[in-house]
Amino acid sequence: MASERWLGVHFPLLKLEVCIRRLTGDAEVPVALIEDGKALAVNDVAAAAGVLPGSSQATAVGICSNIVCFSRDASAEDARLGLLAELAWRFTSHVSLAGPDGLLLEVGRSLRLFGGLAALCEEVEELYRGLGHELRLAAADTPLAATVLARAGTSSLQAVPLACTHLEPDVLERFANMGIESLGQVLVLPAAELGQRFDSELLAYLGRLVGRVPDPQDLLVPTETFASVVHLVSSVQDGNALLFPVRRLAGELASWLASRRLGASEIVWTFTALHGEEASLAVRFARPRSDAGALFDHTRLRFEGFRPPAEVMSVSLRAESLRLLKAVTRPLLPEVPGAGIHGDSAALELVDRLAARLGEDALHGIRVVDDHRPERAWSIRHVRQMHGKGGQPRQGTLPVRPIWLMPVPEPVRRGDFTLVGECERIETGWWDGAVARDYFVARARDGRQCWLFREGKGGKESEQKERWFLHGYFA
Amino acid sequence: MEVRFLSDLLRRGRLHSQRSRTEDCLATGFPELDEELHGGWPRAGLGEVLCAASGIGELRLLAPALKGLCESENRWIVWVNPPHVPYAPALERLGIDLGKVLLVFPKDHREALWAFEQTLATASCSAALGWLSESRLRFADIRRLQLAARKGGAWATLFRPASATRHASPAELRIEAASLPSPPASRLRLDIRKRRSGWPVEGIEVELDAPPAPPDRRLSLVPAAESA
Numbered sequence: 001m002a003s004e005r006w007l008g009v010h011f012p013l014l015k016l017e018v019c020i021r022r023l024t025g026d027a028e029v030p031v032a033l034i035e036d037g038k039a040l041a042v043n044d045v046a047a048a049a050g051v052l053p054g055s056s057q058a059t060a061v062g063i064c065s066n067i068v069c070f071s072r073d074a075s076a077e078d079a080r081l082g083l084l085a086e087l088a089w090r091f092t093s094h095v096s097l098a099g100p101d102g103l104l105l106e107v108g109r110s111l112r113l114f115g116g117l118a119a120l121c122e123e124v125e126e127l128y129r130g131l132g133h134e135l136r137l138a139a140a141d142t143p144l145a146a147t148v149l150a151r152a153g154t155s156s157l158q159a160v161p162l163a164c165t166h167l168e169p170d171v172l173e174r175f176a177n178m179g180i181e182s183l184g185q186v187l188v189l190p191a192a193e194l195g196q197r198f199d200s201e202l203l204a205y206l207g208r209l210v211g212r213v214p215d216p217q218d219l220l221v222p223t224e225t226f227a228s229v230v231h232l233v234s235s236v237q238d239g240n241a242l243l244f245p246v247r248r249l250a251g252e253l254a255s256w257l258a259s260r261r262l263g264a265s266e267i268v269w270t271f272t273a274l275h276g277e278e279a280s281l282a283v284r285f286a287r288p289r290s291d292a293g294a295l296f297d298h299t300r301l302r303f304e305g306f307r308p309p310a311e312v313m314s315v316s317l318r319a320e321s322l323r324l325l326k327a328v329t330r331p332l333l334p335e336v337p338g339a340g341i342h343g344d345s346a347a348l349e350l351v352d353r354l355a356a357r358l359g360e361d362a363l364h365g366i367r368v369v370d371d372h373r374p375e376r377a378w379s380i381r382h383v384r385q386m387h388g389k390g391g392q393p394r395q396g397t398l399p400v401r402p403i404w405l406m407p408v409p410e411p412v413r414r415g416d417f418t419l420v421g422e423c424e425r426i427e428t429g430w431w432d433g434a435v436a437r438d439y440f441v442a443r444a445r446d447g448r449q450c451w452l453f454r455e456g457k458g459g460k461e462s463e464q465k466e467r468w469f470l471h472g473y474f475a
Numbered sequence: 476m477e478v479r480f481l482s483d484l485l486r487r488g489r490l491h492s493q494r495s496r497t498e499d500c501l502a503t504g505f506p507e508l509d510e511e512l513h514g515g516w517p518r519a520g521l522g523e524v525l526c527a528a529s530g531i532g533e534l535r536l537l538a539p540a541l542k543g544l545c546e547s548e549n550r551w552i553v554w555v556n557p558p559h560v561p562y563a564p565a566l567e568r569l570g571i572d573l574g575k576v577l578l579v580f581p582k583d584h585r586e587a588l589w590a591f592e593q594t595l596a597t598a599s600c601s602a603a604l605g606w607l608s609e610s611r612l613r614f615a616d617i618r619r620l621q622l623a624a625r626k627g628g629a630w631a632t633l634f635r636p637a638s639a640t641r642h643a644s645p646a647e648l649r650i651e652a653a654s655l656p657s658p659p660a661s662r663l664r665l666d667i668r669k670r671r672s673g674w675p676v677e678g679i680e681v682e683l684d685a686p687p688a689p690p691d692r693r694l695s696l697v698p699a700a701e702s703a
Contacts, residue, residue, distance in 0.1 A: 365576060405565075
């Protein structure tokens, strides 16, 4: 298709960067990735100190005593690449994986939206560099060309060294023996000659490279939940030190959510200790959030009352209840009519802040329940499920009720109170737990306005047998 | 017209600074109190209600203003660390929208103070009622609450025992309430210990929403007299 335009994204240091994520703290330390006793890759700090890729581990440690050495972790690289690929959905829905350390984005349809290739590339770079990844970009008309250009870091296929292609080592060696080292030299050779000397696979590869042969890509299919882990290099005792990996993961989640136009209403952190002990911390939001600031801030607030296990070795973040964010983040009208306080984002923000520090259980709403027994005429309700008013507003004159109701009526002496006003009889049947009470408003000696009741059949029994209870205060 | 001295005018509250205008105030629902407070409760500020015993009617004193806020604003009415869970049917009867009532039960004094301050400062509550540990409450804490209430445009009320009158407070309003033995209506005697642009005044009497007689559940056997 003529309109197809492929953007190759290559992460040259991915294998090193997945290891660097495991460091706590922001301090710059020299890092080397060791494979077979040799430094496969080093970071800038190590390079500046004189450790070069290819030097042995002994040399690296000799030059730079505080160097941190990692061995390669292929599964972490795969997982990371998968995550980075999902982040690219913000640019296009056509994202596929390219090799162990690259991605392919079909951006033909996105260019106008993002204001041209240069602007799009800038955004891609900003996204991945912000997450701590070095990258190279290249655009081409075929997926394969985009990949090899990005790997080679050039803009011309002619200049691509053969080592950056996907050719097998034996093919590379035969070309090298023929004095051929760049793709340009191969492409000028007549196809028939190449077909005779090499197999048809090479011709097919070159065909896909220049667009003579179609090269359909496997599109990445979105996964439903976000889960990412950071394994730390050394165990962490201090809760504040954990905030570094927490901030990192919150940033990743925010990018992941933004690429899908999703917001999380609940995220769960899990801290795993050296000896396998685990502690989880759930952070809930009154409305789905997708910004790194809110995800991190609310987590930090929860941290104040949270005790992670000693010697934490890994931090994981899971986001499960995801909702599609509304396209218009700012309503046209200041408030949605009828949505009440629960449609108001500032009001919900307060709930989030308080819940983050005090815990969900510290916040309540109340509502009226239609029940004759005073102690059952109300209930607590979860503050996040408070939609609308607290029950239907009732019509007519409501009976007088105290603002403080004792959870359990307290036995009192009748003589300590002066009764005020008339008696209100509250009676329910045996099927309802049989209540028969005469309620009075009364005044205590210290001036308190009380709600008293007399238990029993209502005046038929003698004064001595009457039992009086204090049930509330008219505060 | 009789000649009045400036001090006399000030004492009577007839003259006050530009800041205390009626729009900065919430009508209390008690005209005699509104007059002394130059309009009512501070719309953005902290007031203290001091009473010897809890349950004399200190919340019913605030109820008319809370009802007004429920009707005019779409913000929370937050209860920080109340001594009991407020009884929903009672609030309903006082006209307070239960959908806007947010109860906060912090674990300790530090959390309570934090929650109160956050609530006030975030501008998403119209009124906040707080009960804090008297022994641990410091002058500076109250000042922080006062500043937070101003910042967030919230009417904050701190309930304290009457003994707190002995200590100075940065709150802009302090009212001591005591129950008056005058059944059947419940009345409060209010002594304003501190107010904006005015001297303390004592002995204001307000009649709270008198508990009406319970509705007669028996059917009336006597038909109403014909008007014709």
